Structure formats: structure tokens, C-alpha cells
Amino acid sequence: GSFSESLNDKWNRSSPFNFFLTKAKGIDNKYNANQSVHIKEILSESFGELVQSAQFNYKIDVDWLVQCYPESFRSKPLLIVHGFKGREKQDLESEAAKYDHIGFCQARLDIAYGTHHSKMMLLKYTDGIRVVIHTANLVHGDWHQKTQGVWISPLFPILLGQGSGESDTKFRKDLIDYLTAYNHPKLRSWIEMIKTHDFSDCRVHLVASVPGRHTDISKDKWGHLKLRKLLKQVEPSCKQWPIVGQFSSIGSLGAKSEDWLCSEWLSSLSTMGQTLVEKSQLRLVFPSVDNVRLSLEGYPAGGSLPYSIHTAKKQTYLHSFLHVWKSDRNGRTQASPHIKTYMRMSPDGENLAWFACTSANLSKAAWGVLEKKGYQLMIRSYEIGVLFLPKSFSKEVFKIKDDNFLVPFDLPPTPYEKSDHPWIWDIPHVNKPDTHGMKWCPN
Numbered sequence: 001g002s003f004s005e006s007l008n009d010k011w012n013r014s015s016p017f018n019f020f021l022t023k024a025k026g027i028d029n030k031y032n033a034n035q036s037v038h039i040k041e042i043l044s045e046s047f048g049e050l051v052q053s054a055q056f057n058y059k060i061d062v063d064w065l066v067q068c069y070p071e072s073f074r075s076k077p078l079l080i081v082h083g084f085k086g087r088e089k090q091d092l093e094s095e096a097a098k099y100d101h102i103g104f105c106q107a108r109l110d111i112a113y114g115t116h117h118s119k120m121m122l123l124k125y126t127d128g129i130r131v132v133i134h135t136a137n138l139v140h141g142d143w144h145q146k147t148q149g150v151w152i153s154p155l156f157p158i159l160l161g162q163g164s165g166e167s168d169t170k171f172r173k174d175l176i177d178y179l180t181a182y183n184h185p186k187l188r189s190w191i192e193m194i195k196t197h198d199f200s201d202c203r204v205h206l207v208a209s210v211p212g213r214h215t216d217i218s219k220d221k222w223g224h225l226k227l228r229k230l231l232k233q234v235e236p237s238c239k240q241w242p243i244v245g246q247f248s249s250i251g252s253l254g255a256k257s258e259d260w261l262c263s264e265w266l267s268s269l270s271t272m273g274q275t276l277v278e279k280s281q282l283r284l285v286f287p288s289v290d291n292v293r294l295s296l297e298g299y300p301a302g303g304s305l306p307y308s309i310h311t312a313k314k315q316t317y318l319h320s321f322l323h324v325w326k327s328d329r330n331g332r333t334q335a336s337p338h339i340k341t342y343m344r345m346s347p348d349g350e351n352l353a354w355f356a357c358t359s360a361n362l363s364k365a366a367w368g369v370l371e372k373k374g375y376q377l378m379i380r381s382y383e384i385g386v387l388f389l390p391k392s393f394s395k396e397v398f399k400i401k402d403d404n405f406l407v408p409f410d411l412p413p414t415p416y417e418k419s420d421h422p423w424i425w426d427i428p429h430v431n432k433p434d435t436h437g438m439k440w441c442p443n
């Protein structure tokens with residue numbers, strides 16, 4: 001309609017998946033309607049009478065975040081959960097000094113190179129709690145001209161009567177376990193609050209990572225082993241379907257594909273338990289240089305795609321798995337991806353055996369790596385995402401068209417041309433100008 005329709009109507013129409021992409025300035029506005037949201041809509045008064053909120057993220061522009069809340073909500077307690085230390089922590093806290101409603105929770109990062117990647121909003125309203133799990137940093141640029149994923153939960157009401165308050169997907173328990181893992185006093189009140197609310201309507205599973213060397217019963221609570229455990233529920237008929245991984249950064253994966261990518265990691269995502277899977281079974285989507293050059297932002301989009309030459313040089317085998325970013329179906333081929341999604345698709349790209357949207361990029365730090373002959377799963381970072389299993393929606397598979405399932409990019413994905421190269425952020429790109437006539441010369 002002509003009004004910016006309330007998010008409530010949009011949310012109802014997005015049921016039962018409630019999965020959205022962020023609005024992108026500069027694409028045809030018909031693609032910024034139904035299944036698109038902006039942060040100001042999520043925090044708007046029409047979406048709920050806010051009492052307090054918690055924002056879990058990596059990059060946070062405090063002033064920008066405060067003005068994303070409606071004026072009337074800018075005094076409601078806001079807890080910012082981050083992973084910064086030392087100078088960066090000081091800078092963040094001094095940025096917020098002028099706001100007396102903002103508190104901080106510094107997540108422990110005891111293992112080197114770990115980061116607090118998780119992106120989640122906990123929104124406490126007068127009549128319930130809502131959880132938002134997404135992929136966008138709390139900075140203007142992440143919500144401006146990129147492709148990001150956002151899952152918005154139902155409004156979970158206060159638990160009345162004797163119901164368990166838990167859903168078949170055990171989402172509430174998994175969320176409590178995740179928050180408990182921070183072991184931080186400022187999250188205790190949120191944990192207690194979640195325990196008093198009814199999450200029985202929740203249809204997604206939680207797939208999260210917390211830093212640590214996880215063993216015994218904790219080994220498959222996190223990272224790719226949690227995903228492996230959940231995917232055991234997937235229709236066996238999909239066993240031969242390709243796995244698609246799509247992400248905005250790539251870690252150091254080892255000298256050979258058999259070191260981690262096509263053994264440990266792919267085994268979890270393909271639940272075949274087979275250690276080696278033939279190449280066409282795994283399709284990876286990561287922006288090419290031209291994807292970045294021709295994006296709405298131009299080369300600066302590459303500032304959010306931190307794939308370094310140092311890492312890329314060590315793993316040229318990866319480049320034969322790569323596919324371009326193409327999202328004509330959502331009018332977002334030029335909206336550079338910062339979303340991360342993983343899925344198993346039918347060869348024709350018409351159906352999905354499962355679909356996940358998470359903060360986790362393609363890295364051992366995010367998904368974990370088995371150590372000590374598989375005795376422990378070592379994870380460096382905090383990550384959080386949601387998994388959609390057809391079974392939780394009384395289906396065998398997701399029929400993308402018939403079920404109106406929002407898939408962020410075109411399936412099947414399009415392989416790199418011989419002339420395509422993966423975007424690398426710390427080398428010059430000067431052969432051709434970008435959409436703004438500029439070149440990329442990192443220092």
C-alpha cells in the first residue's frame with residue numbers, strides 16, 4: 001500500500017518462515033516491499049511497546065544505533081554485548097558515555113583470533129519477548145545497500161499455566177545454553193526472563209558457536225557438529241543433493257580440500273558421514289572482483305569482504321568451488337552480500353532439504369575444527385544462526401516457489417567464469433573503474 005505498512009502485517013505474511021532480507025537503497029523498490037525489512041522498522045513502536053533490549057553484535061556505531069530506536073524508546077535499558085578489549089572497548093564505552101540507558105557486556109574471547117560475530121536482538125516488550133537473529137553489523141553501511149538476512153521470531157508471550165514453554169525445536173533451551181555460555185552477570189536477568197516466556201511457537205532450530213575446546217556431551221552443542229546432529233533429521237532421499245555455502249569471508253582452511261573443507265566440514269553439512277564427496281556436491285558462493293566492482297557501493301563493498309591475499313594464496317584449490325553472487329530473483333545482484341547462508345538444494349535448484357542463515361563465515365574459527373583425533377571441537381568465535389528443517393513445518397522438503405520460501409540468491413548458483421577471480425580486499429584493483437568510477441588501492 002501507499003503507507004509504509006506496519007511490520008506486523010509484513011511479519012504475518014512472511015509466516016511461517018519469518019525470514020527477511022534487509023532493504024537496499026538503489027534497487028527497484030518492488031524488491032524492497034514484502035520480505036524486506038529495515039532496522040528502524042524492527043525497533044518501531046508499531047512492532048511492540050519496548051521495555052528493554054539487548055543488542056549482540058560485532059561492529060557497533062552507538063550514536064547510529066540509538067537513532068534507530070524511536071524517540072520514545074531511547075531511554076529504555078539497552079545492553080550491548082560485544083567482544084572488544086582494551087582500546088576498542090574503551091572507545092565503545094566512551095561513545096556511549098552520554099547515554100545513561102546503555103550498559104555493556106564484554107564477551108570473553110580467551111582463544112586467539114576469536115571474534116564476537118553473533119548478531120542478535122533480544123526485545124522485551126510489555127506483552128512478551130521477540131528474538132531477531134541476523135547478519136548485519138550495527139553500522140549504517142550494513143543496512144544501506146547490502147544483502148543481509150534477518151529472522152524475526154514470533155512474539156513469545158509470558159508463560160501462563162503449566163505449559164512447558166518449549167517448542168519441538170528446543171529453541172528456548174538452546175538459546176538459554178548459548179547465553180549461559182557467556183557466564184556474564186548482565187545476561188543472567190535475560191536468561192531468567194526467557195525462562196518465564198512461552199517459546200512453543202518457535203519453528204526454527206538454533207545453530208550457534210561459543211569459543212572453547214568442546215568435548216564429551218558439549219562437543220555437538222556448537223558449530224558444525226551441532227548442525228551435523230540436527231541434519232540427521234533430514235529426508236534421506238536428499239542424500240545426493242548438492243550442498244551450497246554462501247558467505248562474506250573465508251578463513252585459512254588448510255593446504256588441501258581434504259584437510260577440513262571436504263572432510264570434517266562437508267561431512268557435517270552432508271550428513272552422509274562420507275569423508276570425501278565429489279566436487280559438484282559442494283558449491284560455494286563468494287563475490288568475484290566484478291561482483292564487487294559492479295555493486296551499488298562499488299569497490300568499497302569489498303571493505304566488508306575481508307578475504308586476504310595471504311590466505312587466498314595458500315588455498316587456490318578453493319577457487320574451483322566458487323560461484324558468483326547473483327540474485328536477480330530478489331533484484332539484489334548489485335546489493336553486495338554480507339549475509340551467510342548454507343543449504344542443501346535439489347540439482348535443479350527448485351527444492352531445499354534444509355536452509356540455514358547465520359553469522360558464521362567459511363572458517364574453522366566459526367564452525368570449529370576437530371583436535372586430538374576428534375576428541376575435541378575447537379571454536380574461536382561466537383556465532384549464531386537459525387536452521388529451517390522441513391520437518392518443523394510438516395513438510396518433507398521446501399518447495400521454493402510453492403512454499404514462497406525466500407532464498408537470498410539465484411539457484412542453482414552460477415560458476416565463476418575462467419576470467420573471474422575471488423574478491424581479495426588487501427590488493428589493488430585498478431584495471432577497471434567501479435560503479436562510481438573509482439579504483440581500489442588499499443594501503
Ligand SMILES: O=C(O)c1c[nH]c2c(Br)cccc2c1=O
Binds near residue numbers: 058059304
Ligand atoms: O562480523 C562481521 O560481520 C565482520 C567481521 N569482520 C570484519 C572485518 Br575483520 C573487516 C570488515 C568487515 C567485517 C565484518 O563485517
